[in-house]
Amino acid sequence: MKKIIFINPPVSPLSEDLYIPTHYLTLGAVAIEEDWSAEIIDFEYLFKLNQIEPNFEFMISKLAKKSSQDRLIIGLTAYNHNYWIYLQLATHLKSLFPNAFILLGGPEAAFSDREAFKENSPIDCVVR
Numbered sequence: 001m002k003k004i005i006f007i008n009p010p011v012s013p014l015s016e017d018l019y020i021p022t023h024y025l026t027l028g029a030v031a032i033e034e035d036w037s038a039e040i041i042d043f044e045y046l047f048k049l050n051q052i053e054p055n056f057e058f059m060i061s062k063l064a065k066k067s068s069q070d071r072l073i074i075g076l077t078a079y080n081h082n083y084w085i086y087l088q089l090a091t092h093l094k095s096l097f098p099n100a101f102i103l104l105g106g107p108e109a110a111f112s113d114r115e116a117f118k119e120n121s122p123i124d125c126v127v128r
């Protein structure tokens with residue numbers, strides 16, 4: 001079965017507000033309708049509840065336990081304040097899952113799509 005994992009890293013502004021990542025819920029529902037396995041890992045939520053520290057090692061180890069499949073898609077949503085962190089995370093993910101298809105969407109991705117495709121970029125697709 002094909003699997004898609006949507007990642008919400010702990011990189012929002014210093015606000016303590018929590019929000020439901022409805023964009024991932026919508027995309028996940030469409031994926032499930034198309035016979036995909038869909039999952040959301042909301043590291044932002046865990047971080048704001050003081051259950052995790054915001055570091056790549058923890059996020060990568062958690063993802064490694066979730067999937068070893070060859071047919072894996074990882075979706076990231078970038079905003080201005082977290083765009084560069086997402087690119088770093090995508091680099092780590094691509095090294096862990098070299099066959100994964102990593103797509104980047106969101107407001108900043110639409111403005112920085114050329115930057116996302118620089119040489120050796122881990123990003124395979126930008127959704128505008």
